[in-house]
Amino acid sequence: MKNEVSKLFASIILAVIIVGIGYFILMGISNYVGWYGYEKWKYRVGTDSIENSKKRNVFVKELNYKIIDGKNLNDFKFTPYIERAFRYGKHSSRETVIDKYTKFPYNLSYERNKNDSIALDIINKEKLDSSNVVWGYLKNPSLKDTIIIKIEGAKDKNNEEKSGIIKIW
Template identity: 55%
Template sequence: MMKKAFKYLIIGTISILFFVYIFLPFASNYIGWYGYSKWKYRIGTDSIQESKNRHVFVKHLNYKIIDSAGFKNFRFIPYLEKGFKFGKHSSEETQIIQNSLYPYNICYERNLKDSIVLRFTEDSVKKLDSSDVAWGYSKTPYLKDTLTMIIEGPRQPTGLIKIW
């Protein structure tokens, strides 16, 4: 009787461990990836190195920081890359966007330690071919006009960045 109870205890423990350590992480990843359909949406990189690793980097953009709003060691490097999406089964895959009106992303690398927001001015949004909250999109592999971004800090005045 004790052997039978011990046997069920061992089988139950192994089943629970399998469920917790094997099945739940797999199910979570599956639902997180396929549930959100991450491969369907255009994305951009956060660094020039990642852009180069994905083979989407086009070129560095010129810029001038007019005022960094008093932030120490503020770093900002704008660049242009080809628009892309993740592959269907992996975020490591890169699917370059084909047949798009706006095949290029205007991206920037910056230090993420500062608690700031960077956004295009209303005038710059009008100059862009297309944009969303954080990124600009271009029809051409160059900028047609100078763009301005606003640096907003939590308790500090704003600064400006000119990009061309």
């Protein structure tokens, strides 16, 4: 009887070890496919906070801004800044590779409260040197003109929508 209990215990331990090793192998394969499959080091990225920008040594300067006609923006946090363009390193998103081969070596970025259900839309994209849906790109570490961003948000508990205009200079 004692021998049977020992065999059962050994079988359980062996099964746990096999499942554990299998889990780590699958996790490694998933990480490899996820990172190398998407080739994340090939694409330009940006930070979402001044603190992260400074940690990566890409922060250039904070910009001035003013919110106009803001409605229901009690906890709204927004700080625009300029940072150098960069990509992730080939083997890790912790690595920072400054993007030297671009016409637009600076990003217009902003730090904001991610808990808000708010969309920010750059109204006058033509004032930037280049842009896409999320980022503004710059040839120089300064703005040529005032940038206007429209704030659109979900309704709050009083059924009032968050809205406003941000001017950045």
